Amino acid sequence: MNAAPANDVVTDLLVAGGGVAGVAAALAAARRGCRVTLVEREEVLGGTATLGMLGTICGLYPNGGPEPGELLNGGICAEIVAALSGRSAGSVPCKVGKVFVLPYDPRHLQELLTELCSREPTLTLGTGTLLTGAECTGGRVGKVTVRHRGEELTLHPRAVVDATGDGELAALAGAEFDLSPPGERQLAGLTVLLDHVGADDALGIRVPFVVARGIDAGILPELYRYTTFTRGMNPGEGALKVSLPAATGSTPDEVLSLATKLVGFLSRELAALATATIRFAPTRIFDREGRRVAGDYRLTADDILAGRKFSDGVVRGAWPMELWGPLRGASYRYPPDNDYYEIPLRCLKARDFTNLFTAGRCISVSHEALGSTRVIGCCIPLGEQAGLAAARLCSEA
Numbered sequence: 567m568n569a570a571p572a573n574d575v576v577t578d579l580l581v582a583g584g585g586v587a588g589v590a591a592a593l594a595a596a597r598r599g600c601r602v603t604l605v606e607r608e609e610v611l612g613g614t615a616t617l618g619m620l621g622t623i624c625g626l627y628p629n630g631g632p633e634p635g636e637l638l639n640g641g642i643c644a645e646i647v648a649a650l651s652g653r654s655a656g657s658v659p660c661k662v663g664k665v666f667v668l669p670y671d672p673r674h675l676q677e678l679l680t681e682l683c684s685r686e687p688t689l690t691l692g693t694g695t696l697l698t699g700a701e702c703t704g705g706r707v708g709k710v711t712v713r714h715r716g717e718e719l720t721l722h723p724r725a726v727v728d729a730t731g732d733g734e735l736a737a738l739a740g741a742e743f744d745l746s747p748p749g750e751r752q753l754a755g756l757t758v759l760l761d762h763v764g765a766d767d768a769l770g771i772r773v774p775f776v777v778a779r780g781i782d783a784g785i786l787p788e789l790y791r792y793t794t795f796t797r798g799m800n801p802g803e804g805a806l807k808v809s810l811p812a813a814t815g816s817t818p819d820e821v822l823s824l825a826t827k828l829v830g831f832l833s834r835e836l837a838a839l840a841t842a843t844i845r846f847a848p849t850r851i852f853d854r855e856g857r858r859v860a861g862d863y864r865l866t867a868d869d870i871l872a873g874r875k876f877s878d879g880v881v882r883g884a885w886p887m888e889l890w891g892p893l894r895g896a897s898y899r900y901p902p903d904n905d906y907y908e909i910p911l912r913c914l915k916a917r918d919f920t921n922l923f924t925a926g927r928c929i930s931v932s933h934e935a936l937g938s939t940r941v942i943g944c945c946i947p948l949g950e951q952a953g954l955a956a957a958r959l960c961s962e963a
């Protein structure tokens with residue numbers, strides 16, 4: 567990060583969090599000429615979508631038809647989809663049940679986000695930078711502090727976008743938020759990428775079955791109950807996704823041990839996984855649900871089920887409310903087929919604040935509605951719209 571004297575960073579807009587939502591917010595504002603500082607605590611961009619090693623972008627297309635149809639949202643979302651498709655022949659929409667998803671390579675997404683940011687002359691990228699404080703006076707976030715390589719830096723931005731996924735900036739500034747109690751919060755997740763997966767088209771069914779059998783026989787602990795398998799984009803690749811409470815693995819060693827125990831068990835039980843090896847296991851477990859910052863409007867399950875439209879609707883969504891509950895695993899409730907709901911701009915502005923916007927996972931929605939709005943295909947346009955709204959405010963100030 568470039569610091570001015572006395573460790574003050576000069577910027578119009580601070581975006582906290584460099585997941586897909588934060589990057590889209592920063593790009594949108596920088597492209598409007600705004601001086602933007604994007605801070606991300608990790609050394610790389612993309613957040614859950616890259617470090618979590620997911621492999622499919624959900625929420626890009628309407629549901630129900632035989633073909634994926636037009637993208638629900640254009641702009642930066644369309645740009646990213648086109649670029650990913652250009653980088654990998656396997657990045658074409660495919661149908662899973664009633665919905666369409668876009669397979670992608672997380673490494674390609676990570677490279678792409680970095681390239682897009684580096685092309686913007688008014689965007690300062692601060693990876694390896696932790697947001698540590700935010701002060702609010704008279705409904706305005708006036709001062710933000712961050713730590714970069716052991717050095718404390720201070721920013722006085724005109725506007726801020728909280729894209730930390732967990733509403734961290736908003737909470738530090740004293741904004742109101744909703745947070746489901748741990749027992750009701752959606753399960754977090756751990757994705758393990760495999761190589762040398764043998765031919766077996768039924769692995770998607772066999773893996774959950776043998777895991778359940780192993781748990782019932784007392785060989786595997788209960789926490790593996792919600793394990794799924796999907797094939798990767800290239801031959802021999804696959805991914806195990808385990809949905810489990812966020813507190814399960816708190817150190818990288820614990821998380822790796824969770825992954826190796828599962829792969830060891832599956833390689834003994836299933837011929838197609840007998841020689842499978844772990845290509846990548848994350849060092850932490852990723853949250854599906856965290857703080858949802860109270861906005862001027864709170865999107866609800868009814869809005870989604872009705873395919874509701876709003877006069878200030880800025881983002882279209884169609885992904886079902888996919889809820890990974892601690893007691894019964896995944897449940898799905900769908901918006902109307904071949905239709906979409908809208909997310910109003912009011913969900914992206916923190917209530918009682920004049921210059922605090924939210925993007926991605928931490929916008930103002932109910933617990934159920936988050937099951938739909940949290941997917942990558944929704945978080946990218948949410949970021950873009952928060953960035954545009956913040957840039958408008960900066961240009962007025």
Ligand SMILES: Cc1cc2nc3c(=O)[nH]c(=O)nc-3n(C[C@H](O)[C@H](O)[C@H](O)COP(=O)(O)OP(=O)(O)OC[C@H]3O[C@@H](n4cnc5c(N)ncnc54)[C@H](O)[C@@H]3O)c2cc1C
Binds near residue numbers: 585945
């Ligand atoms: C197990 C699991 C499986 C999923 N599967 C899919 C799927 O298949 N398809 C799909 O479309 N979606 C999926 N999702 C949802 C989706 O990946 C995320 O909801 C989405 O990527 C969130 O993007 P975001 O930018 O809002 O937040 P995040 O990706 O959480 O990014 C927030 C960023 O802020 C940074 N940050 C946080 N605090 C600070 C701080 N104090 N200082 C600096 N930086 C900070 C974090 O490091 C992170 O990079 C899944 C999620 C999980 C957990």
